[in-house]
Amino acid sequence: MATRAKNMLTIAEVLDEIDVPKSTFYRWLHTGRGPKSLKLPNGKRKIRRTDLDTWLSTFENTAA
Known part of the structure; x- marks a missing residue:
């Protein structure tokens, strides 16, 4: 269960x-x-x- 908890972020962690x-x-x-x-x-x-x-990867800018 500890591993699962580490894979789940609180809103505060995401905002940070x-x-x-x-x-x-x-x-x-x-x-x-x-x-x-x-x-x-x-x-x-x-x-x-x-x-x-x-979600963050959708904002990656690749050089053309």
Whole structure:
């Protein structure tokens, strides 16, 4: 279970990593422009590390 927990990020951890305001990130989630997320029964939201990495990779700029 410890490995699974490390693969799940809190919103605070994601915000720290991508350096955007909480309000911006939640707007992205609500408009479908953010990474996939899970809403747990306790109301908290978690982001899988793989989903965040996949989402971030869509913004990579490759030199032509």
